[in-house]
Amino acid sequence: MEAQPLNIRAEADRAIVWEHDRLYLLDQRLLPAREEYLELREAAASATAITDMVVRGAPAIGITAAYAVVLAARARFAESAERWKERIEQDLRLLAASRPTAVNLFWAIERMRGRIATLGEGDPEAALLSEAMSIHREDAAANRAMGDLGAALIDGPTSVITHCNAGALATGGYGTALGVIRSAHVAGKLRQVYADETRPWLQGSRLTAWELSRDGLPVTLLADGAAAARMAQGGIGWIIVGSDRIAANGDVANKIGTYSLAVAARHHGVRVMVAAPTSTIDMQVASGEQIPIESRDPREVLFCGGRQVGAEGVDAWNPVFDVTPAGLVDAIVTERGAVLSPDREKLEKLMA
Known part of the structure; x- marks a missing residue:
C-alpha cells in the first residue's frame, strides 16, 4: 500500500490517530510553531517516537504502545x-x-499481551486493533468523567496553576x-489558568498554552520559579496536575518541578489536585521511593x-520526574471517583 498523508487539521484531541491502516502521531516536538503528523509503520519506530518525545504523557504513551502492538503483530x-506470538515478544x-x-x-502492553x-x-490484526481502539476510547471517556469529578471539588470562580x-x-x-x-471553565468556576513553562522541554509553554488558547480558555505563562510568588499574591485556589505513576500509598510521580510546586502550595494554603486514570495507580509499588525515575x-x-x-565544561542533572509525597496531595481524582487526603487504605478501596 502506498503511504498516504494525513490530511486533517492538527488538534489536541487527535494527537494519536489510526488511519490508512497506519499510526499517526502529532509531533509534539514541533509545537506550537509547526503542526505535523508523523507516520509510523512498525513497532520499533513507535518505540523511538515515545523515547524521543514525539508523543508524551503517560496515557498517550500507553495508547501509542497499544497501536504499536498492532503494527508488530x-x-x-x-x-x-x-x-508470530513468540516473535512479537521482542517488540x-x-x-x-x-x-x-x-x-x-x-x-x-500487558492488556494487549492478554488479548494476544x-x-x-x-490473522490477529483486526482483534488487536479493536483492543487498541477500545483502550483509546476508554481513556477519552475516563478523562471526561474525571474532569467533572475534579471540577466539582473547585469552589469558584478561582484561578489555578498547572505544570x-x-x-x-x-x-x-x-x-x-x-x-x-x-x-471547571464550562461550570463557570475558572477565572485564570497559570501554566508553568516546564523546563527543559517547555511542555507548559509550548503545549498547554497551545491547547488552552485554541480552546478559548484564559491562560497565562509562568516561569517555573515564579509560581510561589504568584501564590503569595492570592487568588489561586488549586494546583492541578497529572501523573505518570501513583504509588499504593498515594505518593505521586509527575514532571520534575511538581514536588516543589506542592511544597510552595502547602505554605500558601493552596490545595493540590492530581488527576489521573486508575491505570496510573500502581498498587505493586508501595511508595514513591520505589518508582523508577527516568533521567x-x-x-x-x-x-x-x-x-x-x-x-562550557559544566554538567547537568536532568531527572524527568520527581515524587510528591501523599501528605502534600489534597485530592487524587480518577474516573472512578475522587480520593481526598490519599493513603494506602483509601486507594485500596478505590481499586478493589
Whole structure:
C-alpha cells in the first residue's frame, strides 16, 4: 500500500490517530510553531517516537504502545503465521523499554499481551486493533468523567496553576488535569489558568498554552520559579496536575518541578489536585521511593533551541520526574471517583 498523508487539521484531541491502516502521531516536538503528523509503520519506530518525545504523557504513551502492538503483530504474522506470538515478544520488550516511569505504558502492553493470549489461528490484526481502539476510547471517556469529578471539588470562580501538559495531547482526548480545568471553565468556576513553562522541554509553554488558547480558555505563562510568588499574591485556589505513576500509598510521580510546586502550595494554603486514570495507580509499588525515575541527556538542560546556554565544561542533572509525597496531595481524582487526603487504605478501596 502506498503511504498516504494525513490530511486533517492538527488538534489536541487527535494527537494519536489510526488511519490508512497506519499510526499517526502529532509531533509534539514541533509545537506550537509547526503542526505535523508523523507516520509510523512498525513497532520499533513507535518505540523511538515515545523515547524521543514525539508523543508524551503517560496515557498517550500507553495508547501509542497499544497501536504499536498492532503494527508488530502485522509484521510478525507476515513473517510466520505459526510463530508470530513468540516473535512479537521482542517488540513488546522494546516498547516497554521506551519510557521507564510511565506505568500506563506497561499496563497497555500487558492488556494487549492478554488479548494476544486469547487468539487462535488466523490473522490477529483486526482483534488487536479493536483492543487498541477500545483502550483509546476508554481513556477519552475516563478523562471526561474525571474532569467533572475534579471540577466539582473547585469552589469558584478561582484561578489555578498547572505544570507540564496533562491535556488532550497527553491522553486519548480532553485531558486529565486540563480535563478538570476544561470542566471547571464550562461550570463557570475558572477565572485564570497559570501554566508553568516546564523546563527543559517547555511542555507548559509550548503545549498547554497551545491547547488552552485554541480552546478559548484564559491562560497565562509562568516561569517555573515564579509560581510561589504568584501564590503569595492570592487568588489561586488549586494546583492541578497529572501523573505518570501513583504509588499504593498515594505518593505521586509527575514532571520534575511538581514536588516543589506542592511544597510552595502547602505554605500558601493552596490545595493540590492530581488527576489521573486508575491505570496510573500502581498498587505493586508501595511508595514513591520505589518508582523508577527516568533521567535524560544533560544536553536538554545545557542547550536551548540548539544553542548552548550552560557554561562550557559544566554538567547537568536532568531527572524527568520527581515524587510528591501523599501528605502534600489534597485530592487524587480518577474516573472512578475522587480520593481526598490519599493513603494506602483509601486507594485500596478505590481499586478493589
